[in-house]
Amino acid sequence: MVTTLIAGLVLGGSYALVAMGLTIQYGIARTMNLAYGETVIAASFAAYLIHNFLGASPVLGLVVVAPAGFLFGWLIYGLLLRPLVARSKGGAALEIDSILATFGLLFVVQGVMLVAFGGNYMTYNYMNFGVDVLGTSVAANRLLAFVLALVIGGGLYLLLTRTRWGTALRAVAVAPGSAPLVGIDADRAARFAFALGGALAACGGVIISMYQTFTASSGVVFTMKALIVVIMGGVGNLAGALSAGLILGLVETFVATYVSPGLTLAAVYLIFLSVLLWRPAGLFGKARR
Numbered sequence: 001m002v003t004t005l006i007a008g009l010v011l012g013g014s015y016a017l018v019a020m021g022l023t024i025q026y027g028i029a030r031t032m033n034l035a036y037g038e039t040v041i042a043a044s045f046a047a048y049l050i051h052n053f054l055g056a057s058p059v060l061g062l063v064v065v066a067p068a069g070f071l072f073g074w075l076i077y078g079l080l081l082r083p084l085v086a087r088s089k090g091g092a093a094l095e096i097d098s099i100l101a102t103f104g105l106l107f108v109v110q111g112v113m114l115v116a117f118g119g120n121y122m123t124y125n126y127m128n129f130g131v132d133v134l135g136t137s138v139a140a141n142r143l144l145a146f147v148l149a150l151v152i153g154g155g156l157y158l159l160l161t162r163t164r165w166g167t168a169l170r171a172v173a174v175a176p177g178s179a180p181l182v183g184i185d186a187d188r189a190a191r192f193a194f195a196l197g198g199a200l201a202a203c204g205g206v207i208i209s210m211y212q213t214f215t216a217s218s219g220v221v222f223t224m225k226a227l228i229v230v231i232m233g234g235v236g237n238l239a240g241a242l243s244a245g246l247i248l249g250l251v252e253t254f255v256a257t258y259v260s261p262g263l264t265l266a267a268v269y270l271i272f273l274s275v276l277l278w279r280p281a282g283l284f285g286k287a288r289r
Contacts, residue, residue, distance in 0.1 A: 006133060007142065008252070016153055016245025017204045027236025032098050035106040037223035039073075040205040043065050047065065050065075080102075084101060110219060128141055139211060142210075225248065240284030
């Protein structure tokens, strides 16, 4: 039971960290990024190369991979999404245009990874030894992944809720049209938020690669899981993403362990639909009036 609980928390923490990046992108930049999972997988491959070919720890690799994810998000928003934002003028067409644009980007990034790495499952051996926790042996790489997810996710939450910079970003999320009235550059904030989401996706990819196998075509799975977490927790709500991510990880792990691995997706969607029926705006979202 303890092993299953810890495994569920580790997986849920990873889901929460990944989803926090997507909820920032969608909540502040108002763009739906369907290529988000590909950023996660690209970072996983980067961690694989850093560990296997450079002999460095993937944790140290975060120093390189996270800024690379930020730069990738910054460029994608500026080159691909900013023209769509200018054309839509804040209208509902922006969501549809961003979905179509990033859907195409998904296949471009995935195709590059397939050419570079092939379609086989990849993994590497990092801290793959047991650590005693409450009398139960738990893989050290999973514990490290959980701690990193908490530190990065918790640090971001504090920055967004306890600093003036974070308040400005949240103001753009709540009222993008009114933000310029108090001196906030909404377009710059949106671009920064999208890039920050890319950095979080990269961090999530490195953390996930420590204890999971991955392929060049598995990014869509992480995009789907992140979307579920974002909607369950409430769009743009970091605490909601954290809570929903942990719930998702625990449900998947307990169902796979005590029921059947083949029913994990069914259980996830059952929880997802239950939350939508009970609270359509998400666990921490505010209902529109």
